[in-house]
Amino acid sequence: MTMTLGTKNLPNNFGVEVRAMMDQLTAGDEEVTQWLERSRTIDSLVKIPGDASTRRYYRLSAGGSSFILMRMEPFPQEGDKLNFLVIQKLMKTANVDVPTVLDSDPERGFILLEDLGDVTLLRRLQEVSSPDVERHLYEKVIDPLVDLQHSVTVEMASKLYSTPIDAFKLRFDHEKLMWEVNFTMEHFYKTFLARNIKPADMKIIQDGFSEICQTLADQPTVFTHRDYHSRNVMVHSADETGASDRFVMIDFQDARLGPAQYDLASLLKDSYYQLDELQIKRLLDYYIARREAVSQKPIDRAEFIRIFELMSVQRNFKAIGSFASFLNRRGNPGYLKYIGNTFENIRRTLLKFPEYSRLREVLFHYYYF
Numbered sequence: 001m002t003m004t005l006g007t008k009n010l011p012n013n014f015g016v017e018v019r020a021m022m023d024q025l026t027a028g029d030e031e032v033t034q035w036l037e038r039s040r041t042i043d044s045l046v047k048i049p050g051d052a053s054t055r056r057y058y059r060l061s062a063g064g065s066s067f068i069l070m071r072m073e074p075f076p077q078e079g080d081k082l083n084f085l086v087i088q089k090l091m092k093t094a095n096v097d098v099p100t101v102l103d104s105d106p107e108r109g110f111i112l113l114e115d116l117g118d119v120t121l122l123r124r125l126q127e128v129s130s131p132d133v134e135r136h137l138y139e140k141v142i143d144p145l146v147d148l149q150h151s152v153t154v155e156m157a158s159k160l161y162s163t164p165i166d167a168f169k170l171r172f173d174h175e176k177l178m179w180e181v182n183f184t185m186e187h188f189y190k191t192f193l194a195r196n197i198k199p200a201d202m203k204i205i206q207d208g209f210s211e212i213c214q215t216l217a218d219q220p221t222v223f224t225h226r227d228y229h230s231r232n233v234m235v236h237s238a239d240e241t242g243a244s245d246r247f248v249m250i251d252f253q254d255a256r257l258g259p260a261q262y263d264l265a266s267l268l269k270d271s272y273y274q275l276d277e278l279q280i281k282r283l284l285d286y287y288i289a290r291r292e293a294v295s296q297k298p299i300d301r302a303e304f305i306r307i308f309e310l311m312s313v314q315r316n317f318k319a320i321g322s323f324a325s326f327l328n329r330r331g332n333p334g335y336l337k338y339i340g341n342t343f344e345n346i347r348r349t350l351l352k353f354p355e356y357s358r359l360r361e362v363l364f365h366y367y368y369f
Contacts, residue, residue, distance in 0.1 A: 138279075178209065
């Protein structure tokens with residue numbers, strides 16, 4: 001097979017060599033190292049940090065080009081219907097910027113992707129020199145989100161696939177949202193903090209969240225990325241000026257239907273990067289204006305923001321459960337440091353809702369004491 005990236009052509013045997021290398025990688029690190037020393041096609045393979053999943057990532061160099069090798073459990077049953085591949089094709093067709101898939105092998109469990117570098121939105125945000133620069137960066141990340149919500153529809157998907165794809169059969173209904181709440185209760189409060197919550201207090205938590213989740217479940221739905229935050233956007237620069245930067249969505253394989261506010265809350269009430277309230281307000285205004293312009297439909301700003309705030313409470317609470325579960329299930333404590341910021345997001349947001357004051361008090365009583 002011949003593969004081309006930009007103007008650089010790769011050898012005809014590149015695909016064969018990648019598969020041979022994968023076979024050695026399965027055997028062990030020493031075997032693949034010895035194999036690479038003999039290969040005339042592939043120059044190097046370097047393991048790189050991945051995401052919070054069990055997938056493993058490598059940077060592969062060959063013929064003056066570099067690629068990202070995503071390794072996972074073999075997926076022969078799914079084949080090209082693997083969620084990642086289906087969603088990637090869907091988003092690419094809708095002109096949403098996602099990594100280009102160059103090759104895949106279900107039997108060996110790998111997908112070869114274009115190399116977007118190492119700069120995430122979170123890393124780029126470390127370089128911002130002013131609130132204006134910060135805001136403009138976020139506006140560039142909001143633009144593709146609006147395009148995603150407007151362009152990726154079940155009608156569009158039906159033109160690509162003869163049968164409905166999983167993402168359009170799944171949604172954030174009351175059951176799913178409450179499952180995530182209870183996941184956090186189990187992994188964070190019960191297992192990590194070892195709290196024994198009184199029945200009366202548990203009722204306050206369950207009733208409060210059930211009401212919030214029902215409100216969220218009643219909202220109109222759009223196609224959601226589901227994990228759209230500063231670590232899941234790659235910033236790829238074609239040159240040093242930054243004028244042609246690409247803001248590329250990654251880690252989108254768990255997409256499903258949900259409120260328009262879901263991804264926006266994930267982005268603007270991020271566990272990894274804190275925006276101040278004024279900046280969030282300005283970015284919400286930007287999103288609403290952009291969405292109205294694209295959809296040609298007015299948005300009730302006050303109601304939209306009310307749902308945004310409630311969505312951020314549920315989303316942040318779910319994130320805390322995920323961070324605790326990484327320790328409980330995998331022995332990985334690396335995400336515990338984000339729990340404090342995430343709880344602060346919840347506390348500040350619930351202060352805007354007097355009707356949920358008891359929920360706020362109970363949640364924080366068992367967190368702090």
